[in-house]
Amino acid sequence: xxxxxxxxxxxxxxASAAVHALPAFAAPPHAFKHGDFEVMVVSDGxxxxxxxxxxxxxxxxxxxxxxxxxxxxxxxxxxxxxxxxLKHGNDLILxxxxxxxxxxxxxxxxWDNLKAAGIDKATVTKVIFTHGHPDHLWGTVxxxxxxxxxxxxxxxxxxxxxFWHGDNATRGLPAERAGFVTGARRNYAAIKDRVAMIKDGDxxxxxxxxxxxxxxTQGHLSLALKGSEDLIVTGDALTHPAISFAHPEWRxxxxxxxxxxxxxxxxLLDRLAADKAKLIGFHLPYPGTGVVERKAGAYRYVxxx
Ligand SMILES: [Zn+2]
Numbered sequence: 001x002x003x004x005x006x007x008x009x010x011x012x013x014x015a016s017a018a019v020h021a022l023p024a025f026a027a028p029p030h031a032f033k034h035g036d037f038e039v040m041v042v043s044d045g046x047x048x049x050x051x052x053x054x055x056x057x058x059x060x061x062x063x064x065x066x067x068x069x070x071x072x073x074x075x076x077x078x079x080x081x082x083x084x085x086l087k088h089g090n091d092l093i094l095x096x097x098x099x100x101x102x103x104x105x106x107x108x109x110x111w112d113n114l115k116a117a118g119i120d121k122a123t124v125t126k127v128i129f130t131h132g133h134p135d136h137l138w139g140t141v142x143x144x145x146x147x148x149x150x151x152x153x154x155x156x157x158x159x160x161x162x163f164w165h166g167d168n169a170t171r172g173l174p175a176e177r178a179g180f181v182t183g184a185r186r187n188y189a190a191i192k193d194r195v196a197m198i199k200d201g202d203x204x205x206x207x208x209x210x211x212x213x214x215x216x217t218q219g220h221l222s223l224a225l226k227g228s229e230d231l232i233v234t235g236d237a238l239t240h241p242a243i244s245f246a247h248p249e250w251r252x253x254x255x256x257x258x259x260x261x262x263x264x265x266x267x268l269l270d271r272l273a274a275d276k277a278k279l280i281g282f283h284l285p286y287p288g289t290g291v292v293e294r295k296a297g298a299y300r301y302v303x304x305x
Contacts, residue, residue, distance in 0.1 A: 022087055025040045034225055034227040035227030039280075040085045041083070042117060042119075044098035045107040047081060048076050050076055053252065054250075056251075062247075080285055080288065089205070091126055093205070093208075095223060096235070097136065097139035098110040098111075099138050102183070103135060103138050103183075108138075122149075127155065129154070130222065130282070132163070136236075140188075141187055145186060147190050154194050155196050155204055156188070156196075159218055169181045208223060208225055209226075214261075215255055217256045217257075220264075221235065230275055231279070234282070237268050238301075248265040273293060277291070278304075279292065285303065
């Protein structure tokens with residue numbers, strides 16, 4: 001996208017935002033203030049995933065003990081899906097769009113939950129995507145493949161956009177996930193005239209910086225929000241409340257580039273612990289807010305607002 005069209009897009013967004021008064025956010029634990037931002041976490045429901053996804057190479061007794069600690073057992077487990085909504089100046093910014101109505105019956109609830117929280121879809125001015133997996137992207141369109149949000153500008157990592165549109169997307173994924181490629185292209189197509197490409201270090205609004213966290217997908221992004229300490233919205237760099245922290249070095253089936261995902265996880269956990277930063281994890285127990293502590297040569301997630 002040229003600078004000129006990007007500027008026109010941003011100007012158009014500012015104009016449409018001025019038409020709508022931004023809604024009040026709910027109270028803690030689901031909403032809180034951070035620096036210049038008001039933050040709210042809205043549930044999109046949850047996914048039901050095979051437990052075998054989690055650390056297939058780990059010793060089963062070690063893995064099962066951690067699952068048990070997280071209240072999980074059996075062949076499948078529920079993975080929450082937390083969507084972050086930010087209020088900043090005249091902007092109402094969604095981080096990811098949820099699953100929509102074509103992925104799992106237990107997910108795709110974000111619009112109902114936003115409505116219940118008093119948020120009108122038409123007031124959302126910006127959407128930033130962490131990556132192109134179904135539970136983050138497929139809520140972009142409605143049942144007619146039209147954009148769900150009438151007034152929003154969309155921000156996608158350039159590397160992620162290129163991955164899903166390139167030949168490697170179909171070659172690089174297992175056959176059972178071929179539908180992910182079709183779905184990503186369908187949702188991206190609906191926003192192609194309203195999308196801006198982003199990369200590591202970009203500031204989408206003042207105090208909101210993009211952090212490259214590749215490995216879960218090729219162009220996976222997180223966000224850092226400035227405050228008295230940083231607030232990191234991690235997307236799927238940290239997906240499990242026990243395993244991702246106690247054994248960040250375990251490779252996970254859900255990661256496209258597992259070794260790179262391990263490197264990213266270790267770097268991110270070190271930053272979170274060293275900076276005493278807050279985090280919001282998309283798949284951590286709702287509302288997915290907490291901090292990271294060092295523990296026994298690894299880390300521990302401590303839920304907190
Ligand atoms: Zn996910």
